Amino acid sequence: MITRNTAEVVTPEELKEALESGRKLKGYLGFEPSGLFHIGWLIWAQKVKDLLQAGVDMSLLVATWHAWINDKLGGNMEMIKLAGDYAITVLDSFGISRSKVHVIDAEDMVKDKDYWSLVIRVAKNTSLARMKRALTIMGRKADEAELDSSKLIYPAMQVSDIFYMDLDIALGGTDQRKAHMLARDVAEKLGKKKVIAIHTPLLVGLQGGQRMNPGVDEDDALADIKMSKSKPETAIFINDEPEEVEGKLMTAYCPKGVVENNPVLQINKYILFQVDDRGLKVERDAKFGGDVQFNTYEELEKAYAEGKLHPKDLKVATARKLNQIIDPLRKSIKSRPEYDKLAKEIARSVSR
Ligand SMILES: Nc1ncnc2c1ncn2[C@@H]1O[C@H](COP(=O)(O)OP(=O)(O)OP(=O)(O)O)[C@@H](O)[C@H]1O
Incomplete structure (x- = not known):
């Protein structure tokens, strides 16, 4: 149930071991509340349902601060928050009831100095080149932090979210892979759990796409x-x-x-x-x-x-x-x- 309709699990062995341990596992999915809910999101929403049914304790992170860094909705926090409520309402009507998940607003994590201490420690263990490459997790290209260096903080925050919530499982589309790999790589250095990543496939846009050119990531x-x-x-x-x-x-x-x-x-x-x-x-x-x-x-x-x-x-x-x-x-x-x-x-x- 957990692995069906996924693009990859990193790693299946760790997932199996974690499930067999009998511990209550903690998982999450984060999204930027910055627009309308499109049907691609139903792919991970269905996976949230599968994970809940499998007994995983799931959180939904409403990534308000991340959306602000990412210039969404003109940085208007009121609107970003309303877009968060809207998405949670949609998920509720899809069968992910508010009573079954923890809904976490990034705003609450950033109030804690321990959170920022994690962000700094993650940054200390990540090269600038790697941080830039990770910008694809926010739908940006590596050079998009040239004029706005706040964007370089985003990947460190996403990795810190995982550590701060002490998660076993991080769920997201395959475009979130670089955040999860970074989290796994720095986990050991910071004495944190190595998170298991579950990646769901990305739905192509209505315009479709051409065959990929060799050499392009x-x-x-x-x-x-x-x-x-x-x-x-x-x-x-x-x-x-x-x-x-x-x-x-x-x-x-x-x-x-x-x-x-x-x-x-x-x-x-x-x-x-x-x-x-x-x-x-x-x-x-x-x-x-x-x-x-x-x-x-x-x-x-x-x-x-x-x-x-x-x-x-x-x-x-x-x-x-x-x-x-x-x-x-x-x-x-x-x-x-x-x-x-x-x-x-x-x-x-x-x-x-
Ligand atoms: N087309 C898609 N198909 C499946 N999953 C998707 C798709 N687009 C985004 N996701 C997943 O939804 C979650 C939230 O992503 P995100 O907020 O970036 O959505 P988005 O629609 O790509 O928005 P934006 O255009 O603002 O980047 C991520 O886990 C991402 O992998």
């Missing part, structure tokens, strides 16, 4: 084409009305027979087939082969790769199913006027 290449709240044109948000979801999917990158970096197939693989095990039903006219039911993602991918399923039919079926999953989440926030207002503000201020 794979993490960087994937981070560039992933669905992201800072690039609204690439994303399906849970705030989108059903027709918008359908409209976005109809124009998404989905060439006939192409599987690689195909967002419509990935939505099926990483979300629809994970969240609901009833498979995908494609309704078609008899002259196009009639209705067809796919019980596993593998069956769906095979049919698509062989050209037996037309992109339009796949898109219509995917939109219907995705809307069913998003519906309760959408309802939970549409009933709150303050979140509607937030969504409008965000649309105005989202910038890189």
